Amino acid sequence: MEVILLERISKLGQMGETVKVRDGFARNYLLPLGKALRANAANKARFEAERSTLEARNLERKSEAQKVADALGGKSFVVVRSAGETGQLYGSVAARDVADILAAEGFNVGRNQVELNTPIKTIGLHSVTLHLHSEVEIAIELNVARSAEEAERQAKGESLTSADAIYGVDEDALRPEDFFDPEADRDGDEE
Incomplete structure (x- = not known):
């Protein structure tokens, strides 16, 4: 199906x-959301008549998205979740959770x-990309941790899933001699 784009859509084309x-893409996404019109003579004439208002509306949306992007630039958000000792979350952080966290921050x-x-x-620390407008995207950082204290330690660059964080042991201090005695008789016979 041929359609006339009413706004810029990434990987598809520019307005007009x-x-x-x-x-299916046209019927289920582009047409119902008002992102495109069917390409026929009547709609082409309608688009040309409304082109200036569409461009103004697109420019307004882009400037609003840019303001949000400027406010979000360089920000990091802390997400506290339950996790096991290895750092595996008991649940997950999905797009809905990210949107809720951002809404809580305004x-x-x-x-x-x-x-x-x-x-x-x-x-x-996870980087998440936000597509605020077809021409405006920004990356934010999510700091997923078990507590606010762990989030602060993670933000400083500390690893919370290594042996020293989990067991309180310095990985560099571990030596084979700590686990077995090299002088011990291997076959169990005492001499």
Whole structure:
């Protein structure tokens, strides 16, 4: 199906372009969300008549998204979750959780604007990309930890899943002699 794009869509085209897309993509996404019109003579005339208002609306949305991106730039958000000793979360942090965390901080970001291909399942520092507008995207940092104190330690660069963090042992201080006696008789016969 051929459609006229009413806004820039990444990997598809710019506003005003006529592009060929799959029927399901057009019927289920582009047309219902008002991102495109079917490419026919009436809609082409309608688009040309409304082009200036569409461009102004797009510019306004882009400037609002840029303001949010400027406010989010360089920020890190702490996410406290239950996790095992190895750093594996008992649950996960999904796009919905990221949107809720940002909403709690006063940022209006929808979960469909959060690019998270797979949920976060381990503690640590994770970079998450936000697509605020088709031309504005920003990366934020999520600090996933078991407590606020651990989040502070993680932010300083400390690893919370290594042996020293879990067992209170310095990994560099471990020597083979600590685990077995090299002088011991291996076959169990006493001489």
